[in-house]
Amino acid sequence: MSSPPVAVQRLVLRSPDDWHVHLRDRAMLRSVVGYTARQFRRAIVMPNLVPPITTMADAAAYRSRILNALDDRDDFEPLMTCYLTDDSDPEEIGLGFEAGVFTACKLYPAHATTNAHQGVTDIRRIYPVLERMQRIDMPLLLHGEVTDPAIDIFDREAVFIERVFSRIMMDFPALRTVFEHITTADAVAFVESGGPNLAATITPHHLCINRNAMFAGGLRPHAYCLPVAKRERHRLALRRAATSGSPKFFLGTDSAPHLIGQKESACGCAGIFNAPYAIESYAATFEEDGALDRLEGFASEHGPRFYGLPLNTTSIVLERDPVVVPERVAGTSEGELVPFHAGETLPWRFTGFAPGE
Ligand code: NCD
Numbered sequence: 001m002s003s004p005p006v007a008v009q010r011l012v013l014r015s016p017d018d019w020h021v022h023l024r025d026r027a028m029l030r031s032v033v034g035y036t037a038r039q040f041r042r043a044i045v046m047p048n049l050v051p052p053i054t055t056m057a058d059a060a061a062y063r064s065r066i067l068n069a070l071d072d073r074d075d076f077e078p079l080m081t082c083y084l085t086d087d088s089d090p091e092e093i094g095l096g097f098e099a100g101v102f103t104a105c106k107l108y109p110a111h112a113t114t115n116a117h118q119g120v121t122d123i124r125r126i127y128p129v130l131e132r133m134q135r136i137d138m139p140l141l142l143h144g145e146v147t148d149p150a151i152d153i154f155d156r157e158a159v160f161i162e163r164v165f166s167r168i169m170m171d172f173p174a175l176r177t178v179f180e181h182i183t184t185a186d187a188v189a190f191v192e193s194g195g196p197n198l199a200a201t202i203t204p205h206h207l208c209i210n211r212n213a214m215f216a217g218g219l220r221p222h223a224y225c226l227p228v229a230k231r232e233r234h235r236l237a238l239r240r241a242a243t244s245g246s247p248k249f250f251l252g253t254d255s256a257p258h259l260i261g262q263k264e265s266a267c268g269c270a271g272i273f274n275a276p277y278a279i280e281s282y283a284a285t286f287e288e289d290g291a292l293d294r295l296e297g298f299a300s301e302h303g304p305r306f307y308g309l310p311l312n313t314t315s316i317v318l319e320r321d322p323v324v325v326p327e328r329v330a331g332t333s334e335g336e337l338v339p340f341h342a343g344e345t346l347p348w349r350f351t352g353f354a355p356g357e
């Protein structure tokens with residue numbers, strides 16, 4: 001790949017959106033939401049609260065809490081999702097989508113990740129919901145990992161494709177589906193082989209780290225998330241997919257804050273908090289791969305096109321001005337948060353919106 005022209009000092013991009021983020025609730029929501037709203041115009045907000053967001057009323061109330069935490073500013077739009085359970089009601093979901101309350105449904109296999117204990121135990125339990133979603137063209141967002149403890153954790157995404165995902169696509173060939181936070185070359189190939197109704201999000205961290213990062217000189221809880229980072233060859237496959245220009249791959253940070261005490265623990269939580277420097281991280285990756293000209297498609301165009309939403313009309317500016325990522329940022333009264341890239345220097349700095357827009 002060719003190197004970017006050395007003269008590029010300033011990038012002006014159509015404002016990006018984050019198609020997968022955990023904003024949490026209460027004090028944590030108030031601490032983290034500003035980081036996302038600072039760079040992104042819209043975000044698909046994950047519903048894995050305790051208890052999860054399963055009804056229109058839950059989603060509407062959560063949306064108000066998010067906007068309220070931003071002092072009701074009008075330049076950030078949270079897009080709400082419905083958490084699927086074995087008992088999900090196709091009617092509630094269909095009505096919620098048609099009313100514009102839900103943008104999509106999120107499927108967590110039961111026990112796959114943080115707050116997934118009420119997730120779906122057997123995909124056949126939600127076939128009536130998937131039928132309805134296919135009919136009304138409502139997107140399904142998938143956490144694609146099997147939970148069978150007999151399957152090695154590094155193989156759970158590939159086995160999910162084999163055992164579950166291929167079957168969903170066979171039974172619901174027109175279902176608009178996002179394979180969330182993909183981590184393997186297998187997932188890249190699966191998404192590429194599907195129709196235009198199958199796409200994937202890719203996080204900043206899975207583009208930067210492989211599984212060694214969790215064990216570099218000792219156990220590194222801040223590099224632990226689910227799906228867990230895989231071998232280097234998988235990271236390289238993700239980088240090729242993200243920077244390829246294919247409309248099937250788009251930005252989804254999976255920013256997932258947990259207080260430092262919950263990460264640095266004998267049984268630490270899964271999740272990487274990347275919201276503070278997300279767009280800077282993606283910019284560094286795209287530049288390293290000589291693909292800065294494809295960042296805008298990945299960050300700001302492929303997602304809205306897939307979801308059938310208008311492209312943002314505002315722009316953001318990044319300047320070549322190294323930014324040092326702090327070791328910690330404020331969390332709640334119970335602790336701080338460690339951002340992704342803590343202590344590192346990133347080459348591009350987000351400086352705000354383009355003048356006049
Ligand atoms: C997420 C969280 O903490 O909510 N954790 C993570 O490691 N990504 C849940 C998820 O998306 O799996």
Ligand code: ZN
Binds near residue numbers: 020046254256
């Ligand atoms: Zn997530």
